[in-house]
């Protein structure tokens with residue numbers, strides 16, 4: 001089961017990807033999480049990625065593509081994976097398809113979690129991210145039972161710098177310009193499935209499992 005999650009920043013890709021990963025026991029691969037781990041560890045990649053992320057821009061394809069392709073060659077990806085936040089540009093999608101084709105494989109599903117722009121700002125300003133394990137909460141829709149700390153690992157929850165409204169506006173513009181064309185790209189491959197991401201997160205998940213098990 002190889003799945004690409006599509007959708008605007010804050011649409012709920014990560015939330016759903018974690019639920020799918022847990023139900024079907026496949027790895028959840030989030031490029032945003034990989035970049036944030038690199039920033040936290042002070043790596044060269046983290047330093048470079050941060051310059052772009054702080055401005056709401058995409059990290060260049062040259063820093064992103066090989067990272068993901070290498071990750072997909074690891075043993076735990078043999079029975080499939082969920083890509084969350086990758087691809088985000090047409091060249092990334094083409095590089096991914098080329099790497100899969102070399103192995104005689106192809107993507108099975110591209111799931112677009114559809115949420116209109118007007119809902120995105122409140123999703124993002126209410127998102128709280130764990131500085132330890134990357135778990136995600138929302139102050140209204142999915143609060144941590146432990147308040148300001150993570151239910152999973154006990155670390156502090158923060159508002160991500162790039163979730164502040166001014167950066168979110170930029171990220172949305174970048175999404176429409178560079179990432180939304182992937183909807184046509186995967187429609188062309190007949191693997192695009194769209195779910196209504198404005199529903200409760202359990203209802204979104206039910207719609208996704210119906211698609212995966214059809």
Ligand code: ADP
Nearest residue numbers: 009010011012013014015127137138141200201
């Ligand atoms: P993405 O990975 O697409 O950027 P997230 O999964 O992190 O988005 O979700 C963004 C925010 O919205 C988080 O705070 C999350 O808890 C919340 N959220 C996710 N799905 C829903 C939903 N269906 N309804 C309400 N809030 C949601």
Ligand code: AMP
Nearest residue numbers: 031032052053057058059064085086088
């Ligand atoms: P996310 O956690 O998916 O919201 O990603 C946070 C930020 O990381 C994005 O706004 C980008 O700056 C960067 N990023 C994540 N994935 C990619 C990607 N596939 N290509 C380019 N930049 C990315």
